[in-house]
Amino acid sequence: MPKLRKSGGVNTGADSHSPYLSDPETSQSFTPKPxxxxxxxxxxxxxxxxxxxxxxxxxxxxxxxxxxxxxLKNNLRPSSIAS
Structure with missing residues (x-):
C-alpha cells in the first residue's frame, strides 16, 4: 500500500522542485471577488x-x-350496416 505524503497526496514520484510547480499562475489560489x-x-x-x-x-x-x-352525445350507439 503506498504511503501518503505529508501534504496529503500520494507520492507519484514527481520531483517536488519541478518547473510547473513554481508557475505563478497556478501557485496562487485565485478566487474571483464578489x-x-x-x-x-x-x-x-x-x-x-x-x-x-x-x-x-x-x-x-x-x-x-x-x-x-x-x-356526439346523441349518437351513443355505433352505427353499423351489418347486424
Missing amino acids: PTGSAPRPPMAPKVPTSTPPRPPPTVPGGASHPIISN
Whole structure:
C-alpha cells in the first residue's frame, strides 16, 4: 500500500522542485471577488384591471356548449350496416 505524503497526496514520484510547480499562475489560489454593486431590480408586474372579469359563455341546458359535442352525445350507439 503506498504511503501518503505529508501534504496529503500520494507520492507519484514527481520531483517536488519541478518547473510547473513554481508557475505563478497556478501557485496562487485565485478566487474571483464578489460583485460590489447590487443586482438590478426585476421589472414590475402588469397592473390588474379593475373592471369586472368577463362573463363565461352561456351553456346549453343539455350540458353541451358546442353543437358537435351535443351530436356526439346523441349518437351513443355505433352505427353499423351489418347486424
